[in-house]
Structures are given as C-alpha cells and as structure tokens.
Amino acid sequence: MASHRPRVVVVGAGFGGMNAARALAKVPVDVLIVDQHNFHTFQPLLYQVATAGLAAGDIAHQVRGIFRRQRNVRFLMGRVVAVDWDVHEVALADGTRLAFDYLIVAAGAVYHDFGTPGVFDHGFVLKSLHEAVTLRSHMLRQFEQAAKDPEHLEHGGLTFVIVGAGPTGVEMAGALVELFDRVLPSDYPELDVGRAKVVLLEMMDTVLAPYGARSRAYAERVLRRRGVDLRLGTAVQEVHADHVVLAGGERLETRTLIWAAGIRGHPLAEVLGAPVGRGARVELERDLSLRDRPEAFVVGDMAGAVGEEATVFPQVAQVAIQQGKHAAVTIARRLRGEAGTTFRYADRGQMAIIGRSAGVAELSRRLGGFRFTGFLGWVSWLFIHLVYLPGHQNRVNAFTNWTVNFLTFERHARLILDTERPLEDRASRGTIEG
Amino acid sequence: MASHRPRVVVVGAGFGGMNAARALAKVPVDVLIVDQHNFHTFQPLLYQVATAGLAAGDIAHQVRGIFRRQRNVRFLMGRVVAVDWDVHEVALADGTRLAFDYLIVAAGAVYHDFGTPGVFDHGFVLKSLHEAVTLRSHMLRQFEQAAKDPEHLEHGGLTFVIVGAGPTGVEMAGALVELFDRVLPSDYPELDVGRAKVVLLEMMDTVLAPYGARSRAYAERVLRRRGVDLRLGTAVQEVHADHVVLAGGERLETRTLIWAAGIRGHPLAEVLGAPVGRGARVELERDLSLRDRPEAFVVGDMAGAVGEEATVFPQVAQVAIQQGKHAAVTIARRLRGEAGTTFRYADRGQMAIIGRSAGVAELSRRLGGFRFTGFLGWVSWLFIHLVYLPGHQNRVNAFTNWTVNFLTFERHARLILDTERPLEDRASRGTIEG
Numbered sequence: 079m080a081s082h083r084p085r086v087v088v089v090g091a092g093f094g095g096m097n098a099a100r101a102l103a104k105v106p107v108d109v110l111i112v113d114q115h116n117f118h119t120f121q122p123l124l125y126q127v128a129t130a131g132l133a134a135g136d137i138a139h140q141v142r143g144i145f146r147r148q149r150n151v152r153f154l155m156g157r158v159v160a161v162d163w164d165v166h167e168v169a170l171a172d173g174t175r176l177a178f179d180y181l182i183v184a185a186g187a188v189y190h191d192f193g194t195p196g197v198f199d200h201g202f203v204l205k206s207l208h209e210a211v212t213l214r215s216h217m218l219r220q221f222e223q224a225a226k227d228p229e230h231l232e233h234g235g236l237t238f239v240i241v242g243a244g245p246t247g248v249e250m251a252g253a254l255v256e257l258f259d260r261v262l263p264s265d266y267p268e269l270d271v272g273r274a275k276v277v278l279l280e281m282m283d284t285v286l287a288p289y290g291a292r293s294r295a296y297a298e299r300v301l302r303r304r305g306v307d308l309r310l311g312t313a314v315q316e317v318h319a320d321h322v323v324l325a326g327g328e329r330l331e332t333r334t335l336i337w338a339a340g341i342r343g344h345p346l347a348e349v350l351g352a353p354v355g356r357g358a359r360v361e362l363e364r365d366l367s368l369r370d371r372p373e374a375f376v377v378g379d380m381a382g383a384v385g386e387e388a389t390v391f392p393q394v395a396q397v398a399i400q401q402g403k404h405a406a407v408t409i410a411r412r413l414r415g416e417a418g419t420t421f422r423y424a425d426r427g428q429m430a431i432i433g434r435s436a437g438v439a440e441l442s443r444r445l446g447g448f449r450f451t452g453f454l455g456w457v458s459w460l461f462i463h464l465v466y467l468p469g470h471q472n473r474v475n476a477f478t479n480w481t482v483n484f485l486t487f488e489r490h491a492r493l494i495l496d497t498e499r500p501l502e503d504r505a506s507r508g509t510i511e512g
Numbered sequence: 513m514a515s516h517r518p519r520v521v522v523v524g525a526g527f528g529g530m531n532a533a534r535a536l537a538k539v540p541v542d543v544l545i546v547d548q549h550n551f552h553t554f555q556p557l558l559y560q561v562a563t564a565g566l567a568a569g570d571i572a573h574q575v576r577g578i579f580r581r582q583r584n585v586r587f588l589m590g591r592v593v594a595v596d597w598d599v600h601e602v603a604l605a606d607g608t609r610l611a612f613d614y615l616i617v618a619a620g621a622v623y624h625d626f627g628t629p630g631v632f633d634h635g636f637v638l639k640s641l642h643e644a645v646t647l648r649s650h651m652l653r654q655f656e657q658a659a660k661d662p663e664h665l666e667h668g669g670l671t672f673v674i675v676g677a678g679p680t681g682v683e684m685a686g687a688l689v690e691l692f693d694r695v696l697p698s699d700y701p702e703l704d705v706g707r708a709k710v711v712l713l714e715m716m717d718t719v720l721a722p723y724g725a726r727s728r729a730y731a732e733r734v735l736r737r738r739g740v741d742l743r744l745g746t747a748v749q750e751v752h753a754d755h756v757v758l759a760g761g762e763r764l765e766t767r768t769l770i771w772a773a774g775i776r777g778h779p780l781a782e783v784l785g786a787p788v789g790r791g792a793r794v795e796l797e798r799d800l801s802l803r804d805r806p807e808a809f810v811v812g813d814m815a816g817a818v819g820e821e822a823t824v825f826p827q828v829a830q831v832a833i834q835q836g837k838h839a840a841v842t843i844a845r846r847l848r849g850e851a852g853t854t855f856r857y858a859d860r861g862q863m864a865i866i867g868r869s870a871g872v873a874e875l876s877r878r879l880g881g882f883r884f885t886g887f888l889g890w891v892s893w894l895f896i897h898l899v900y901l902p903g904h905q906n907r908v909n910a911f912t913n914w915t916v917n918f919l920t921f922e923r924h925a926r927l928i929l930d931t932e933r934p935l936e937d938r939a940s941r942g943t944i945e946g
Contacts, residue, residue, distance in 0.1 A: 116656060116928045133569040140926050142699040152702060155656040155928070174660055207929065222550060222589040226608055265576040268586060471916060471924045475909070482905060490905045492574050494550045494589070495641065 083108050083150075084179035086409060087168055089158045089346070091118045091141045094184030094378030094398035096468075101406030103148050106413065110176060112168070114157040116140055119207050120467055122395060123476075125246060127210035129253035130218070130261075130489040134207050136476050139469040158185070160349050163371070180373050180412075182405045183360075185344035187379035187393060189337055190358075196317030201335040204246065213336065215494040217254075220333060221262060222494070225269050234331025236274035239322055241314050242339035243280035244287065245430040248297055250336060251278045252433030255304045260434075260487045277307040277330065279314060281339070286430060286438070288392065293438035296451040300432045314339075341393060343380040350374075355382045356390070365408045365418025366401055372412065377401035384421055391423050395466070400424060431459045434484070517542050517584075520843060521602055521612035523592045523780070525552045525575045527832035528618030528812030530902075535840030537582050539847065544610060546602070548591040550574055553641050554901055556829060557910075559680060561644035563687035564652070564695075564923040568641050570910050573903040592619070594783050597805070614807050614846075616839045617794075619778035621813035621827060623771055624792075630751030635769040638680065647770065649928040651688075654767060655696060656928070659703050668765025670708035673756055675748050676773035677714035678721065679864040682731055684770060685712045686867030689738045694868075694921045711741040711764065713748060715773070720864060720872070722826065727872035730885040734866045748773075775827060777814040784808075789816045790824070799842045799852025800835055806846065811835035818855055825857050829900070834858060865893045868918070 084107045088095045091113035099109050120137040127134050145151040156170035167175045189205060191197035202213045217238065224230040238254055240247045258274045278285075278301065285297050285308070301308050313325040314335075321331045343358040352368045353361040359382025360368070366381065368374045378398030383390050391397045400423060408418040426445055431437035437455030441448045450458060460480060467473050482488055518541045522529045525547035533543050554571040561568050579585040590604035601609045623639060625631035636647045651672065658664040672688055674681045692708045712719075712735065719731050719742070735742050747759040748769075755765045777792040786802045787795040793816025794802070800815065802808045812832030817824050825831045834857060842852040860879055865871035871889030875882045884892060894914060901907050916922055 116652065116926075133567060134929065135567040135569070135925055135927060138927050140699075143922070143926070146698050154660055155653075156660065218550065219589075226588055226590065226606075264580050265574075469924070471912070471922075474912065478905070478908065488577070488905075490903075491569055492550075492577070493569060493572050493641075495568065 084413065085110060085177065086180040086182060087112060087176055087178035088182045088184065089113075089168065090184035090186060090378070091115070091153075092121070092184060092186050092378060092398065093395045094186075094402040095182065096141075096144065097399045097402035098182045098184065098375075098377060098406045099145065099151050099402075100148070101403040102150065102409065105150075105406065105410045107150065107180070107409065109151045110178075111141060111145075111151065111153050112156055112158055112170070112176065113141060113153075114155065115206075116142070116153070116155050117207075118144065118468060120472075121205070122463060123467070124204045124207070124210045125250045125253060127207065127491070128204060128213040128217075129250070129257050130214055130492040131253060131483055132476055132479050133491045134211050136472055136479065137467065138207055139472055144468060158346060161351070161374075163351065166373075178373075180409050181375065182402070182409075183346065183350065183374070183376045183380060184378045184398065184402060185346045185380055186398075187341035188344055190340050190342040191337070192340060194314055194317065197335070197337050200317045200319050201241075201337045203337050204250070211495055214491075217334060218492055218494050221266055221269065221271075221274075225266055231269070231273060234321065235333055236271075237277060237330065237332040238275065238334045238336070239277045239279065239330060239332045240336045240338060241279045242337070243278050243282075243285035243308070243310075244338065245428075247278060247280070247336075247338040248285055248301065248430055248432055250338065251276050251301060251306045251308075252304070252431060252436070255306055256433040257489065259305070261489050261492075265492070275307060276305070277309065277332075279312045279324070280308070280310050281313045283310045285310070289428065289430075289438060290440055290449060292449065293440060293451060297430070297432055297438055300436045304433060341379065343382065347376070347380050350376070352376075357382065359383075359390075361388075363418075364420040366405050366421050367408065367418065372418070375405035375408065377405050394428070396426055397423055429455065429459045429462065431456050518613035518847065519544060519611065520614040520616060521546065521610055522616045522618065523547075523602065524618035524620055524812070525549070525587075526555070526618055526620050526812060527829045528620075528836040529616065530575075530578065531833045531836035532616045532618065532809075532811060532840045533579065533585050533836075534582070535837040536843065537584065539584075539840065539844045541584065541614070541843065541847070543585045544612075545575060545579075545585065545587050546590055546592055546604070546610065547575060547587075548589065549640075550576070550587070550589050551641075552578065552902060554906075555639070556897060557901070558638045558641070558644045559684045559687060561641065561925070562638060562647040562651075563684070563691050564648055564926040565687060565917055566910055566913050567925045568645050570906050570913065571901065572641055573906060578902060592780060595785070595808075597785065600807075612807075614809075614843050616809045616811060616836070616843075617780065617784065617814060618810070618812045618832065618836060619780045619814055620832075621775035622778055624774045624776040625771070626774060628748055628751060631769070631771050634751045634753050635675075635771045637771050638684070645929055648925075651768060652926055652928050655700055655703065655705075655708075659700055665703070665707060668755065669767055670705075671711060671764065671766040672709065672768045672770070673711045673713065673764060673766045674770045674772060675713045676771070677712055677716075677719035677742070677744075678772060679862075681712060681714070681770075681772040682719055682735065682866055683864055684772065685710050685735060685740045685742075686738070686865060686870070689740055690867040691923065693739070695923050695926075699926075709741060710739070711743065711766075713746045713758070714742070714744050715747045717744045719744070723862065723864075723872060724874055724883060726883065727874060727885060731864070731866055731872055734870045738867060775813065777816070781810070781814050784810070786810070791816065793817070793824075795822075797852075798854040800839050800855050801842065801852060806852070809839035809842065811839050828862070830860055831857055863889060863893045863896065865890050 117138040123137040126132040160169040189203040263271045316323040360376045364385030379393040425442040427441040429439035439455040439458040551572040557571040560566040594603040623637040697705045750757040794810045798819030813827040859876040861875040863873035873889040873892040
C-alpha cells in the first residue's frame with residue numbers, strides 16, 4: 079500500500095459504504111472501511127432470516143472477503159463514536175483514533191419509537207442479523223411453549239403484532255402467514271396452528287404508502303385474503319411484555335411486537351456538527367458533502383435534504399448505492415481540482431412481495447413504467463434480490479433455499495439459536511442447573 | 513395418536529436419542545423426545561463450524577422436521593432436571609412434568625475440567641452449536657484486534673492453545689493451521705498472519721491415543737509438519753484470561769484456550785438413582801436398562817459399564833447410535849413379554865482428519881481391518897460424515913461448502929456473530945452509546 083496517498087475513511091459497510099469503497103478502486107487513495115460487524119448485511123432480506131426462509135449466513139458477506147482483490151481497501155472492526163474535525167480523526171468506542179483526508183459516513187438508520195413507551199424494552203426490530211435470529215428464535219419458541227402449555231395460546235402466545243405496513247411490515251406479514259399456514263402445521267400436529275394470528279397495524283389508511291394505487295389495493299387484498307388481520311388507521315400507544323395497548327384503548331394480548339413503524343438517521347448524525355433535519359438526517363450540499371466540509375460526505379439512510387432545493391430521497395438501497403458511488407466520484411474530482419456535481423437519483427422503481435407467488439413491482443418511468451402484480455411481481459423481486467446479493471456462495475445458497483422452500487414448503491432454517499441461556503452447555507461442575 | 517399406548521420418553525436428541533426414536537417407528541408406543549434445543553446437533557462437525565469451514569445451520573437439523581413423517585413421535589423443548597420413579601414422571605426445569613412408561617436417557621456428555629482452575633471461566637469448549645459460533649467469533653475477533661493494535665499479537669493474541677490431542681483436539685488443530693496458512697493471510701494483508709500459533713497440549717505421550725501406532729505417528733508427523741506446536745506429556749495447571757500456566761510452571765500468553773481434554777457423563781446421570789461409575793457414567797444391565805428398573809435405559813456417552821463383565825464402550829457416535837437402537841428393540845421385546853438381549857457393539861472403526869487432504873481411517877477387523885492414512889483417509893472421512901449428516905439440505909450445503917473450501921481456499925462462514933454486545937443495534941433513543 080503506497081503511503082502518502084490521501085486516506086478515505088468509510089464509516090459503515092452497508093450499501094452506501096460498500097459501493098463508495100468499490101467506486102474508489104481506481105482512484106489514487108487508500109480506503110479504510112470501519113464497521114462494528116466484520117460483514118455486510120443484506121438488509122432487504124433480514125425478514126427472511128427472521129421467518130426461517132433463509133439462514134443468517136446467506137445474507138451476510140465478510141467485508142475483507144469482498145475486498146480481497148481491491149488492493150487499496152483495508153477494513154477495521156469498530157464502532158465510530160465521534161469525529162474530531164480539528165485533527166481530522168474519527169474516534170472509535172475503544173479509543174482508537176483514525177486519521178482521514180476524506181470521510182464518507184454511511185452509518186444507516188435505526189428504528190425510531192416515536193416516544194411510544196415499551197417498544198425497545200419488549201418489542202423486536204429488524205436492522206441486524208443478530209436481531210433477525212433473535213426474532214426467529216423468539217417466534218419459534220412461542221410455538222414450542224404453546225405445544226407444552228395450551229394456556230400460552232389462550233393468552234396471545236401465538237399472536238404476532240407487526241407495527242407499520244411499509245415494505246418491511248408487509249413482507250414480514252406475508253412471510254409469517256405463509257410460515258403458519260404451510261410450514262408449521264406439520265411441525266406441530268398437536269397444536270391448532272390455525273389459531274396463530276398475524277396482526278398488521280398501520281397508522282395511515284393504506285399499506286405500502288409510497289406505491290401506486292393498484293399495487294396498494296393488490297397488497298391489501300392479498301394480505302387480507304391470506305388471513306392477516308390488517309388494521310389501517312391504527313396506532314400503538316404502549317407496549318408491554320404480554321400485551322400492547324392501541325390508540326383507542328383496545329388491548330391486544332401478545333408476546334411478539336415487531337416494530338417496523340419508522341426509522342431515523344443513525345445517532346452518529348448528531349456528532350458530525352452538521353445541521354440535522356427531519357428524521358434525524360443530515361442536511362447536505364448538492365454533491366453530498368457536509369456544509370463547509372468539502373472533504374466529508376454522508377450517504378444512504380443518514381443523508382437528508384440535498385442542496386438548495388432540499389431534495390429528500392427515499393431511504394432505500396438504490397439511493398444508498400448511488401450516493402455511495404457519487405461520493406466516491408466527487409472525491410476523485412476533488413483530487414483533480416474539479417468541483418463536485420449535483421447528486422441525481424436514477425430511480426429504477428420499487429418492489430415488495432407478500433409471501434409466496436404474490437408481489438408488486440413498479441419500474442420507474444425511465445425503465446418503461448411497467449407495473450406488475452402477482453406472480454410476475456414475485457419472480458421479479460426474487461430475481462433482483464439474487465442479482466444484488468453479494469457473494470457467489472450466498473447467491474447459490476439463497477437460490478437453493480428458495481427453490482426448496484417453494485417446492486417442499488420446508489423451511490430449513492427454523493432453528494432456535496438465540497442466547498437465552500448462553501452458558502448452560504458449558505456446565506460440568508456438579509449440578510444439573512450448571 | 514392412539515391413546516393408552518405406552519409412552520416412551522426420550523431425553524436428548526443426539527445420536528442416541530434420535531436413533532432410539534427412529535427405531536421405535538413400528539413399535540406400538542408413543543414417543544416423546546425432550547431436548548433443550550429444538551434441533552439435533554451433528555457434534556462431530558462442531559469444530560468445522562468453529563473454524564469457519566461450515567455454517568452453523570449446516571450441522572443442525574430441527575427435530576420436528578426429522579420426525580415429520582413418523583407419526584408416533586412428538587417433541588418437546590425443555591431441560592430435564594429430575595426423574596420421579598414413584599409416579600414415573602420426568603421433571604423439566606420450568607416445572608413441566610411428563611409421565612412415562614419407558615424412559616431412554618441420552619443426555620450425552622459434558623466437558624470435565626478435572627479440577628483445573630479457570631477452564632470454564634476463561635476457556636472455550638465445543639459441545640453445542642452456540643459454543644462453536646462463540647469460539648469462531650472469538651478467534652476471528654483476535655485477528656481483528658491484532659489488525660487494529662500490533663501489541664495484541666505481541667501478547668499472545670494470536671496464540672491458540674488446544675488442550676487434549678484426541679480426535680477433537682487433533683481435528684481442531686489441523687483445521688486451525690489450515691485457516692491460518694491458507695485463508696486468513698489474504699484477509700489480513702496488513703498482519704503477519706504467519707505469526708499466529710497453534711499449540712496442542714497433550715498429557716499423554718501420543719496423539720489420538722485409541723488409534724493404531726501407524727495412524728498416531730502419521731497424525732503427529734502431519735501436525736508438526738503443518739506448524740502445530742505439539743507438546744506431548746504436557747498438562748495445564750491454571751487457565752487465566754490472558755495466559756495459561758503449564759504443569760512445569762511455564763507460562764503461555766493466550767486469549768484462547770480450547771478445552772478438549774476430557775468429558776464426563778451429563779450431570780443428569782447423578783439424579784437417576786442408579787450407580788454412577790468412572791467418568792460419571794451410569795452402570796447398566798446387559799440390555800442397557802438400569803439396575804432394578806427394566807423400563808429405563810441409558811444410551812450413548814452417559815452409558816457406562818454394561819453387564820456383569822462391566823464392558824465399557826467408547827464415547828463415540830457409533831456406540832450411541834447402536835445403543836439407541838438396542839434400547840428401542842429391548843422396549844419392543846418387553847412389550848411382547850420377552851427378555852432383553854445383551855448389547856453388542858459392532859465396531860466399524862474410527863477416523864479423524866488433520867486438515868486438508870490428510871486423514872487417518874481405521875476400519876474394524878470385521879470390515880477387513882483396512883487402514884488408510886493421507887488423502888484416502890481424508891476422503892473416507894468426508895464421505896462418511898456426509899452420509900451420516902441428517903437432512904438432505906444439510907448434505908447439499910456441506911458438500912457445496914467443502915467443495916468451495918477445497919477449490920478456492922475460501923471460508924464462507926468467517927462471520928463474527930457472537931453476542932458480545934447484543935443490544936447495541938436496537939438503540940435509537942438519543943445517544944450513540946445507546
């Protein structure tokens with residue numbers, strides 16, 4: 079690695095960070111990616127891990143492996159907690175300090191409870207692989223508990239409440255009813271699995287708000303037909319360990335609240351010293367740099383209003399990917415003494431699936447404006463997600479898993495692998511409680 | 513499920529329990545398998561999960577899935593803590609009580625520290641999937657730490673000490689040096705990975721004690737040639753967080769002690785009210801039933817001396833499998849009013865591998881007594897383990913992983929997935945520390 083080349087520190091190995099680093103391959107800089115995990119997580123498929131459709135490893139890819147052949151990239155595992163602009167260093171939680179000439183912050187988003195009490199104490203969210211495995215384990219444990227104790231079913235043990243009917247909530251609800259209808263009945267012949275319920279709560283009066291009317295109506299119809307208890311215009315007031323209270327005062331017994339109601343920019347946004355706007359997202363110059371800091375960029379879910387027009391882009395993978403690349407290109411331009419150009423989003427459209435053989439896909443106008451619902455929407459979704467999933471072996475594994483899932487209604491990954499009792503197997507000092 | 517059929521409770525879903533349940537398929541009984549995990553763990557391959565050769569899911573198979581088509585089997589997730597012989601019930605940790613007419617206890621073994629201080633506080637063992645993932649994560653974290661801080665390497669951060677050169681220790685050592693020699697150098701170009709060390713300590717003066725002289729010599733030669741620091745006749749006196757003290761007083765700096773030195777019967781053995789002999793294993797009648805309790809059996813690693821001859825069988829998968837089947841057959845005989853027969857072990861031999869292309873396989877005399885070392889031993893091992901691995905998809909995944917590993921020196925599963933900071937991603941309430 080040549081020294082004295084400018085060093086670009088990239089914070090976060092999500093879509094934004096990975097694509098920024100990749101786009102810097104031929105730029106004369108040294109790139110250092112920092113992430114708290116040693117792998118990239120393919121977030122759009124987290125709900126499939128949570129519903130046992132895919133194994134955790136299928137949607138993760140080790141960062142060092144991805145950049146094995148790109149010689150100007152290094153990786154460092156750690157959690158960035160501050161930026162010191164005076165000396166141009168980022169500080170990690172363990173005290174390590176990393177000097178940078180250019181900085182790309184791509185730390186993503188976190189879930190936001192909007193002040194609802196109990197969400198993070200009793201509810202589940204889906205931003206990390208660990209959370210997906212924890213949620214899957216928790217849900218399967220509810221069935222094991224019900225198989226052991228019929229009272230559990232009577233008291234909402236098999237009622238699964240999802241808050242927020244955006245793409246994550248809708249895909250989760252679709253995958254859950256499919257799991258309950260087609261997979262678990264043969265696992266639990268002693269249980270009336272038909273009594274397991276999926277309740278999908280949405281504050282607005284529609285599912286998939288950003289989609290067209292036809293897609294929304296289709297998604298709503300499919301969810302209801304497949305047995306999801308969809309309640310529009312319904313907010314959650316409080317979350318407790320064994321029930322939730324809805325805005326009208328209604329009480330729903332449940333041990334499983336999945337919070338997909340809304341996200342906000344990663345708290346790192348607040349220590350950058352830049353203006354933070356709606357949704358805790360950082361306001362940026364038109365080339366995605368920070369105001370008065372042309373050497374620093376924010377991309378992806380953390381990025382807020384851009385330029386004088388204050389254009390706000392959706393918090394989706396495509397925006398993060400394109401913004402990551404744009405930040406890289408802008409750094410290359412700065413190195414050549416050129417000014418940055420305005421970020422423009424090339425919208426390709428959006429897609430979501432509602433379980434087996436049912437999806438909605440809306441291509442953008444520049445791709446012809448085609449809109450599919452049903453089987454074709456579902457197949458398009460599978461295809462696109464396979465293409466974007468990083469790692470050959472991940473693609474092979476996901477394809478194999480999906481094919482087996484489709485043909486056999488099996489779900490290979492229904493293992494309870496959480497860590498409720500992490501040490502119990504290590505016992506060998508005398509008692510069974512160990 | 514017909515009622516009034518005798519109920520067989522099987523404790524443990526390892527090799528013994530699974531094979532007992534399977535062998536009861538056509539016997540007019542209802543079978544209830546109880547295990548603390550909802551999956552069978554293929555223990556012989558745990559070290560491959562720990563060394564990133566296989567993903568955790570590849571060697572686990574959900575118990576309910578295995579018995580989907582065997583209608584007289586039910587499953588219950590729970591931990592057995594006691595047996596009440598007066599009313600013929602087993603008690604679970606959560607208070608559930610399960611009545612039985614016949615009982616098969618197959619709870620396996622746990623690691624034994626032989627009184628060595630610090631083993632379970634600072635060391636790692638390999639009996640469960642969770643432990644394998646924890647060990648893998650810990651070891652990879654040592655490399656990440658060394659990449660961040662050169663001092664870590666100076667103070668034993670990349671010294672990996674394995675205690676016990678039985679099959680587990682030898683296979684672990686072989687897989688680790690392979691990982692360090694062939695896989696990690698390209699992951700960590702900034703590190704001198706060649707300085708990572710594997711130290712294999714063995715109290716006896718040979719590796720693979722139960723094997724023939726030729727296999728032992730071969731294994732020893734290969735381990736040494738591949739760079740394992742093999743120390744025979746060496747015991748561990750104390751284990752600390754950052755070093756171990758050997759019997760002679762020598763101090764080895766390390767953060768990773770893997771304890772493969774010896775096992776003892778699961779502590780459940782002690783609450784059965786039966787005589788417990790050497791290695792905390794239960795002494796049994798010649799048909800594997802408990803003394804004076806013809807309705808109760810112990811099989812597998814928990815089973816000790818059998819019959820008046822006090823025959824002791826090795827604690828290996830083949831014995832557990834055959835004993836599980838024998839207990840099932842004995843129950844069928846009891847139901848027909850016939851006496852049980854003496855358990856006889858049909859020894860097929862033993863095999864172990866020492867990393868890539870090097871293995872030892874010793875077929876028993878009844879299978880011709882052939883002995884292979886080298887590539888042929890390695891291939892035989894792979895073949896046998898694929899055949900015995902439960903679950904079609906597991907077999908496909910393992911085969912794919914092994915092929916990719918062999919051809920590309922890649923290790924797909926090198927993800928740090930432990931739970932050192934389980935809650936951090938859920939933070940969204942204001943601070944970055946969250």
